[in-house]
Ligand code: URA
């Protein structure tokens with residue numbers, strides 16, 4: 001087998017065999033194929049595509065390029081993955097709720113990337129919290145508590161590590177077979193048997209148009225059928241931050257407020273929708289109605305919040321934050337940002353808001369930057385709201401006044417007001433299952 005003939009085949013639009021694909025994935029993982037040939041093949045795949053069988057073979061070959069965990073969690077290991085949002089704290093709401101309903105949530109999360117927040121960074125704002133648990137320890141936590149959120153352990157999908165870094169610098173990120181194999185190889189290697197995907201659509205998303213986002217969702221669901229995993233995908237909007245809180249400790253606080261019954265809104269609604277799909281995919285509920293009533297019971301009875309406490313304690317964190325959110329890091333400057341104009345909030349640049357939080361210190365600019373867990377902002381207005389001059393648009397949590405003033409400029413530039421009433425942003429667009437695409441209007 002040689003790499004030039006594999007590139008040649010894909011250049012000429014021929015489907016690659018399982019053996020050719022395995023050769024490519026192995027060569028990426030152990031660097032026996034040089035970067036220039038990997039990059040040429042990536043571009044040929046980006047331009048000429050892969051069918052469902054090739055994509056499934058690539059996904060499995062990438063998963064098998066490193067460790068394959070076989071977690072015995074005494075149940076169906078279920079995971080949820082979002083393709084990247086702002087103010088998107090669904091994991092911290094739904095992992096405890098799903099666990100409270102008997103689910104076994106084994107979640108390997110990432111750090112913040114660019115304008116999007118990372119669940120690990122959010123969790124580390126809780127004093128003492130550890131996310132780098134040894135394998136035996138997190139599997140034990142999933143068994144006893146029902147959920148654990150940890151950093152990637154072991155050598156999972158090393159082929160993806162090589163290929164993702166190359167894609168980033170060769171304009172080959174936006175390829176459905178490459179995105180599908182990248183995301184799912186890591187999930188399969190981590191041992192997930194049931195997977196709920198939250199595919200974002202809109203500006204700043206992996207796939208800009210709704211049709212492309214639905215096609216990506218369908219491609220991932222198809223791989224589940226090929227690989228014997230239960231996969232469903234939800235296509236959701238990212239016009240504005242999902243929750244009102246943007247920033248690490250602030251997002252933990254919002255998740256606690258929802259689990260404590262003090263807060264609601266779109267973050268709660270989307271978390272319950274995704275959580276219901278996780279219960280169905282795990283076989284713990286037969287219908288969406290049944291799943292929702294299980295989750296609502298867990299929320300209303302306080303069992304969800306109790307699970308979050310257990311999860312935090314199992315990972316070494318101070319679980320008292322669940323009863324007293326003031327134990328979370330607090331920013332020195334907390335002040336409102338007031339509206340200088342009036343009108344309906346017609347458009348929000350979610351990417352720009354994420355970048356504003358990043359610049360305040362909530363995210364990294366360079367890879368080794370240290371995050372400030374306390375900073376960010378709490379939006380008081382959503383798309384469709386009418387804003388009067390002097391209204392509080394958001395509350396800034398900044399490290400100093402200069403940072404607050406800079407954030408104010410960035411946030412103002414990210415909002416567009418209109419004299420005419422503006423519709424609310426859509427939250428959920430579609431549910432894609434092996435049975436087909438169901439349009440959602442929420
Ligand atoms: N996230 C991934 O892990 N891989 C992709 O290709 C895109 C998003």
Ligand code: CA
Pocket residue numbers: 202203204238239348349350351352
């Ligand atoms: Ca946007």
